[in-house]
Amino acid sequence: MNFDLRNAIIHNVSGNxxxxxxxxxxxxxxxGEEKMLPGLGVLFEVIWKNSSEEDRKEMLQTLESGLK
Structure with a gap:
């Protein structure tokens, strides 16, 4: 069975x-369930792909400061 998790996640939240x-x-x-991490990753991918370079830099700064 070939299951495309990325497309399934996008399908589940499309139109929300x-x-x-x-x-x-x-x-x-x-x-905090591990099984939710792929979904969050897909949502982040959508955000990243649809962000300007300036927004990406801001996200990276936020991420960097959150990991310190």
Missing amino acids: SQTELRETIVDAIQN
């Missing part, structure tokens, strides 16, 4: 409102 997307992200983080 900002409120629904926020709830999905917050729920995944608060639950």
